[in-house]
Amino acid sequence: MSHRKTLLAALLGCAVPLLVSAAEWPQWRGPDGQGHIAGSGYPLTWSETENVVWKTEIPGRGHSSPVVDGNQVWITSAIDAPISEEKRQAKLKANTGNQPLTLVGELSLRAVCVDRATGKLIHDIEVTTDDDPDWTHQINTFASPSPVLEDGRLYCCFGAHGSGCVDTQTGKVVWTNKELKIQHENGPGSSPVIWGDLYIVHCDGSDKQYVAALNKRTGQLAWKTPRSGAMNENPQLRKAYGTPLVARLGGRDQLLSPGADWLYSYDPATGEELWKLNYETLGFSIVPRPVVHGDMIYMSTSFMRPHILGIRVDAAGGAPKVAWRYDKAGPQIPSPILVGDALYFVNDKGVATCLDAKTGELHWEARLGGNFAASPSLADGRLYFHNRDGKTFV
Incomplete structure (x- = not known):
């Protein structure tokens, strides 16, 4: 298996709220899914030596955002095996796009938990596997959707490669589901949401497009609606x-x-x-x-x-x-964020924009520098924009 590493860091003041009060960052973009972080007193600068509490290497690769509950910080990751040349050539022929691809053999799709205070590894759990995965875009990973935490359960989505639920105290896998098959073309990216007793996820491939809900307790299909x-x-x-x-x-x-x-x-x-x-x-x-x-x-x-x-x-x-x-200058990947009557966003090329949310009129525009994929967050009255090079603009 390939043991490439993902680095997870706890920063005093970063937009991933690892050090704010417990149990209020259960999903991508926070409790309400809109990027607002509670608390105050976050530092405005950090570096390799300043305002870093801990750094922990995570086995494998992933783009999922951490979720936090009490003393636990969870993230997903994928560990892959090399692909045979025969399978590699077959998959290259099957691809109808022209994007740069990552092709791998078997996948071990995992949920990893570290201690919030120390960064110590608590759990490294294989949630599901895929013996013959499709390709992904070179800038994507097989563990890009962010998980969801609720009531002692971690809900993980790996797109067409499978979904699963983990007991956060014991580390045991409660259920898995591999029914939601599509051709992503660029790998998985849609994060799930929990509503009532349902785990809901988008399944928008080049071949099929639908939205599906699983029973969050059993993993069984509850409903499935094709795009109309x-x-x-x-x-x-x-x-x-x-x-x-x-x-x-x-x-x-x-x-x-x-x-x-x-x-x-x-x-x-x-x-x-x-x-x-x-x-x-x-x-x-x-x-x-x-x-x-x-x-x-x-x-x-x-x-x-x-x-x-x-x-x-x-x-x-x-x-x-x-x-x-x-x-003008809209984002292809980063999400917008709303603060009062102002709508803020940064596009992939680093142009930040503020619009009047009521009218759409331009308030201001500024070039930050670098390329962007992460969505901005609001904390203590300040906006945090993170570029692909690891530089943050506050």
Whole structure:
């Protein structure tokens, strides 16, 4: 097996809240999924020698974000074996895209836990395996979706390679599920959400596109809803890597679900489609997660030329409408963040933008420098932007 390492660090003041009060960072982008961190007093600078409490090497590779509960910090990782040349050539022929690929043999897909105070390794658990995995993009990993923590259970998603649930105290695997198969093309990216007794995840491949819910206690399929919007003729433009958000809109819980070319709303209990809205521009390989305030939804259409949409939901249950559209310097990968009446985002090339959330008018724009994939966070009244080189702008 390949034992490449991922480095997990606890920083006094970084946007991963490893040192704030316990049990309030259960999923990607925090408790409400919108990137707001509680607490105060975070340092504004750190380095290899300043304001670093501990650093721990994690076996394997992964892009998932840590989740925190009490003294436990969890992250997912993938350890791979070399692929035979025969299988390598067969997979290269099967790929219909032109992206740079990572091709591997067997996969061990894992959940790793470290002590919050010391960084000491507590658990390293094999959640599931894949003996013949599809390829992933070279900048992606097989452990990119972030897990979810709830009531002593860790819910892990590895896309088409499988999902699983782990008891956080014993480290035992409670269930696994390998039914949700699609062709990602670039590897997994959609993180799950927990709502009631359901584990809900996007499955937007080049071949099939649907949203599915598993019973969080058993891992059995609860519902599965195909995407109903018209799809592009090119299969490569049908895929997406978005993460849903459950929000209270129009007097009910709605599962906001960005897919290729369409934003959907579903009843999270049943998977019934409530409405859908076309982006009116090419939008695929969706990564950014929507943010919500009042009756407004804010999202990026991602690839190829991202548009930021301000979408107003009808309180009476009518069709939502695009209230405004901003088509300059939008992000393909980072999610936006809402602070009061201001919407902030940074695009992949490092241009940070602030818009009036009510009107979409530009407040300011600034070039930060470097390339970006991480989503910004808010902590103690300050925004944190992290580029791919490990530099943070506050």
